[in-house]
Amino acid sequence: MSTILELKGIGKEWNGQMIFSDVNLEVSFGERIALIGKNGVGKTTLLSIILGRVNYDLGTVNRFLPLPEFGYLEQELQTHSQINLIDFVKAGIETQELNENIGHTHASNSARVYKHLKRIGLPENVWDIPYCKLSGGQKTKAQLIRLVLQQPKLLILDEPTNHLDLKSLLWLENWLCRYPGTVLFVSHDRNFIDQVATSTIVLKREGTKRYAGGYSTYKDQLSLELKTKQALYEKQHKERQKLLDSIKTYQTWFEEKSRQGEKKELRSRLAHRKFTQKKLRNRMRAKEQELNRLESRIIDPPTEEPTFQLNLDAPQQYMKTLLRLENVSFGYTSDYLFSDVELEVRRGERIAVIGENGTGKTTLLKLLAGNLPASKGEVKYHPSLHIGFLDQELTNLNMNQPVIDTILEFSKMSIQRAQDVLSSYMFGPNDWSKLVGNLSMGERCRLSLLQMVLSEANLLILDEPTNYLDVQSREEVETCLQDYPGTLIFVSHDRYFLRKIANRVLTITDSRIQKYLGTYEEWVHHSNVRKKGLDTEVENRIRQLEFRLSQMMAKPTHKFGSFSRNADNNNILREIREVQEEIAQLRDFGKGKT
Structure with missing residues (x-):
């Protein structure tokens, strides 16, 4: 495979401190490379260096493709105009055609745009909305469709899965796996990395390291590395201790002989003793040299790597039912997002809420948390219920407040105690006086999680709790929530997270909330079995219709396309068309089209 990008010894300094150094990266045509690392290590900065948007202080960058053949999906793309969604997408095609001197008609371009927008789940009613006013998921989808239409030779994607629902995630995985070019992407979605990546590169402050395969393969290789390193460390220290003991034995022997001094003894014995001393001294020096060599490579x-320690606790719960929805409907207009919902949340449940973007998942969480009133029906809460709510947009945080004041205001503790707590969540002394608005999204998420810990809630309602966290932090949150003694209701598109946490699933589809008592994996299996059953029914129906169609077409008195103009023949013609239309609809259904 030919190399299309090469980084050698790249280092970047910011405000007198090295963000990272000794970064080496080689990208070959056809690869799909995942770039992972902790929040703040400089992944987006490295992508900007590759794209020529940010200067670097050390090393060299060799690009074997012109920059116009790079496609970039930004994590937070800012547009300074009121350009709407449809024009935003078309602008990407026009840029590509100027670069490649391709001429397409306006009509053909529009047809391509409309087709892909509908396929990814951006309906016509959002096409005229300004890009800057779109939701996070809609912005990501718009950027993706722009890239789909541009077909750059090197795709660079910064957090492409952020805000995408499960259906869109599956579409993106399939599209990238079939993509004819090269892909370099940053993601914290472990399932996505497993499905897409051919290699995983870990970025740390001291450089990069490449692993073959996706995230699970990387974790297996890392675990083996740690075990091998631990075994070598223990072996070296055993050897070191053995050498030290041997040298100490020689030193003790020489000290004893020195204290005894030289006694009058036969010349032959004196000569033998000196010979023995010399031989032992040489052996001791050899051991010392061996120790020096060992210590040079020890x-x-x-x-x-350190991560924050999340410890959630909840007051002991005696109530069996925490809250109940009785005939609840909700809508921002006269059209309800969901209607006539009957739901009981019981002690110890870990309920995952699943649905496509725009179906009302966040709205349901806000309604359950008491932040929105029901349009119809009633939400009843147990009097001992104490809810902790983590908003997807982290609106519970005051952007103009120092970090330490956020904790002091939220709980009654001393400044020293607040500093200790913040340190355990990886907020160092330099962070305590920072304004919350100057923190990264990952840092804000950690701060919101800390507030939730201090609240001692017995029901946690979490909207995308891992959305801004790096992989290591996600795993810490998962471990903590598995041990949490309270009750959980959450929205997440992270399939690793869903598999580990959920023991009940709510799905929102077509304004209806369906309940499934079981884990996420059990729900997936149930859904697949149900879909296979539907597929079998569809295939059987198609066969029946095709047989009926062949019967009508094979009648001896009629030939297709040359019917007599009598009423009977007109009826048969109409029935043939209806059967053909139903067959076409069923085939589209089988392919997943709507």
Whole structure:
């Protein structure tokens, strides 16, 4: 495979501190490379260096493709005009055609745009909305369709899965796996990395390291590395201790002989003793040299990178039912997002809410948390219920407040205690006086999680709790929530997270909420079995219709396309068309089209 991008020894400094150094990366045509690393390590900065948007301080960048053949999906694309969604997407095609001197008609371009927008789930009623006013998921989809239509040779994607629902995630995975070019992407979605990546590159402050395969393969290789390193560390320290003991034995022997001094002894014995001393001294020097060689190559003990320690607790719960929805409907207009919902949330449940973007998942969480009133029906809460709510947009945080004041205001504790708590959540002394608005989204998410810990709630309602967290932090949150003694209701598109946490599933489809008592994996299996059953029914119906069609077409008195103009023949013609239309609709259904 030919190399299309090469980075050698790249280093970047910011405000007198190195963000990262010794970054080496080689990208070959056809690869799909995942770039992972902790929040704040500089992944987006590295992508900007590759794209020529940010200067670097050390190393060299070799691009073997012209920059116009790079396609870039930005994590937070800012547009300074009121350009609407449809024009935003078309502008990407026009740029590509200017670069490649391709001429397409306006009509053909529009047809391509309309087709892909509908396929990814951007209906006509959002096409005229300004890009800057779209939701996070709609912005990501719009950028993706622009890239689909441009077909750049190198795709660079910064967090492409953010805000996407499960259906869109599956579409993106399939599209990238079939993509004829090269892909370099940043993501914290472990399932997505497993499905898409051919290699995984870990970025740390001291450089990069490449692993073959996706995230699960990387974790297996990393675990083996740590075990191998631990075994080598223990072996080296055993050897070191053995050498030290041996050298100490020689030193003790020489000290004893020195204290005894030289006694009058036979010349032959004196000569033998001096010979023995010389031989032992040479052996001790050899051991010392061996120790020096060992210490020059001795390794540090293997350690995993630090992460914040999330410890959630909840008051002991005696109530069986925490809240109940009785005939509840809700809508921002006269059209309800969901209607006539009957739902009981019981102690110890971990309920995952699943649905496509725009179906009302966040609205349902806000309604359950008491932040929105029901349009119809009633939400009843147990009097001992204490809810902790994590909003997807983190609106519970005051952007103009210092970090430490956020904690002091939320709970009654001393400044010293607040500093200790913040430190355990990876907020160092330099962060305590920072305004919340100057934190990264990952840092804000950690701060919101800390507030939730301090609240001692017995029901946690979480809207995309891992959306802005790096992989290591996600795993910490998962571990903590698995041990949480309270009740959970959450929205997430992270399939690893869903598999580990959920023991009940709510799905929102066509304004209806369906309930499934079981884990996420059980729900997926149930859905697949149900879909296979539907597919079998569809295939059987198609066969029946095709047989009926062949009967009508094979009648001896009629030939297709040359019917007599009598009423009977007109009826048969109409029935043939109806059968053909139903067959076409069923085939589209089988392909997943709507």
